[in-house]
Amino acid sequence: MNTGTVLDWLGAVALVAGALLSLVAGIGVLRFPDVLDRMHAATKPQVLGVLLLLVGLALRLRTPTDLGMILLVGVFQLATAPVAAQMIGRAAYRSGRVDRDLLDVDELADPGR
Amino acid sequence: MxxxxxxxxxxxxxxxxxxxxxxxxxxxxxxxxxxxxxxxxxxxxxxxxxxxFPLPPVSFGGRLRPTALLVLAGTFVVELVSASVHVAAIAVRPGFRPRGAIIGVRLRVRSDLNLALTAELLSLVPGTLIVQVDRDAGVLYVHVLDVRVPQDLTGSRDRVLAVEERIVRAIGSDAELRLLSTDPADRRSET
CATH class of the missing domain: 1.10.286 (GTP Cyclohydrolase I; Chain A, domain 1)
Structure with missing residues (x-):
């Protein structure tokens, strides 16, 4: 088995794993009861899913031009996903769309604790 | 600050x-x-x-430490994977409604760069998601997913501070590094 085949197989594994994680992230967004919980699903498995898909693509494509673009997509995914989740979570919190029954402790509402 | x-x-x-x-x-x-x-x-x-599109100046006053940077990157990858598995497990468990909490954690190093980086990384490590940043007080308000016992909150608090510590060790200045060992007396609500 030559190196190209090995890389292709590794790439295939990464692509499938990334796709599965993205699927689970989607299920999480659908099933979680609250905006803030959903943002957990929209950040962690989603980001790792995209990163795995990118790794899979990089292993399959293997040309410098594509690798540069893939690197950029990965960097911006890492940098923007938490910011987007924070903006949505913050907006939801401030407009009172957070289900307080699901919160055990809320030090943001009650800083004196 | x-x-x-x-x-x-x-x-x-x-x-x-x-x-x-x-x-x-x-x-x-x-x-x-x-x-x-x-x-x-x-x-x-x-x-x-x-x-x-001028941005407020975020000056970098520290220095890069290669070993600590590697530790930061390595730990981050491990934590991102375990965070994904954690959330994925909750997402597909039938009939499970996770309890949450919002806690405020006061950081020890209050530079803008440290606040921003810690907030970014926190959303990608297990259990925590940044909700609100109090820049003047240097407090991050963090949503914790899947709280079962009160000890989980202490664990999350420690995890936030651990993330901060790894960042400061990787890119902080020597003065900021010294701040890490001083535990602020007014750390919020020891649960």
Whole structure:
């Protein structure tokens, strides 16, 4: 088995794993009861899913031009996903769309604790 | 927040030069090849971006420590994977409604750079998601997913501070590094 085949197989594994994680992230967004919980699903498995898909693509494509673009997509995914989740979570919190029954402790509402 | 010494003319120019270099690199990566045309074009576009969309100065006063950077990157990958597995497991467990909490954690190093980086990384490590940043007080408000016992909150608090510590160890200045060992007396609500 030559190196190209090995890389292709590794790439295939990464692509499938990334796709599965993205699927689970989607299920999480659908099933979680609250905006803030959903943002957990929209950040962690989603980001790792995209990163795995990118790794899979990089292993399959293997040309410098594509690798540069893939690197950029990965960097911006890492940098923007938490910011987007924070903006949505913050907006939801401030407009009172957070289900307080699901919160055990809320030090943001009650800083004196 | 601790007022950092006002950046001198040199520091400001250095920050701008780094930003310009990064924008030129992005421009070349977007075009997919490094040519003289792309370098000139990137310089023009980057200069225009810096001129028309100025950002508040975020000066980097520390120094890079390669070993600590590797620790930061390695731990981050491990934590991102375990966080994904954790959330994925909750997402597919039938009939499970996770309990949550919002806790405020006071950081020890209150520079803008440290606040921003810690907030970014927190959203990608297990159990925590940034909701609100109190920049003046240096407090991050963090949503914790899947709280079962009160000890989980203490664990999350420690995890936030651990993330901060790894960042400061990787890129902080020596003075900031010393701040880590001083535990602030007014750390909020020891649960």
């Amino acid at each position: 601790t007022p950092s010494p006002p950046p001198g003319r040199y520091g400001r120019w250095r920050d701008q030069a780094i930003a310009l270099g990064w924008l030129i690199a992005v421009w070349n990566l977007l075009w997919g090849e490094v040519t003289w045309g792309n370098l000139v074009g990137g310089t023009l576009v980057g200069a225009a971006v810096l001129l028309f």
